[in-house]
Amino acid sequence: MNAQPDLAALLCSRLCHDLVSPVAAFGNGLELLEHENDPAMRDSCTQLLAQSARVAADKLTFFRYAFGAAGSSVQEMPVAEMRELITALAASGRDVALDWGIAAETLPGPAAKLLLNMAAIGLDTLVRGGVLAIAAERRGSEVEIAIRAEGARIAMDRDIGRALDGTLPPHQLSARTAPAALVRQLAQAHGGTVQQAQGDGVLVMGATIGASTEVPADDWADD
Secondary structure: OOOOOOHHHHHHHHHHHHHHHHHHHHHHHHHHHHHOOOHHHHHHHHHHHHHHHHHHHHHHHHHHHHOOHHHHHOOEEEHHHHHHHHHHHHHOOOOEEEEEEEOOOEEEHHHHHHHHHHHHHHHHHOOOOEEEEEEEEEEOOEEEEEEEEEOOOOOOOHHHHHHHHOOOOHHHOOOOOHHHHHHHHHHHHOOOEEEEEEEOOEEEEEEEEEOOOOOOOOOHHHO
């Protein structure tokens, strides 16, 4: 079946997948708290609840900008806010250090959305931790973005790379590859390009995007 995929639905599936773990942990913590009388154990349950709630909230906030209309409607997004979103997302997973290399105070909304999604893809590849370097530079009417993930092991799904390159057939898109497809669609909609290359323990992604803040009418992620 070669029907055009509903990218918004696939992105929703990806969001739900990422929220299952912290929400389930929250439920488990409530169940333990209900039947536990030992003060030390109740304190541990309370800490589990607080951690799970924080992780879920951080992911919801991140994906609200990365996938949703919030990331497309802003004309300029503060770089400091993007850094907070990515830092929180990185802290909720594996041991990843961020190397931040953006001098600008703001980026156009579409460029910010592109950067957030590329950063999330980079974080996912660092299955044993490592360093995620993030850089962006405004050059006239364009923004150039570079993401470098480096660690003991880089786990990059072949289909995610194909979605970034534009060689993955649309009918083969899934919740796993939807963010990469969104990256390419965003760049193309604003006259930009996307590249990616992998080496031993290294993944590099680069993108250019026009600085126009207009949101294309066919932006799938905001359907």
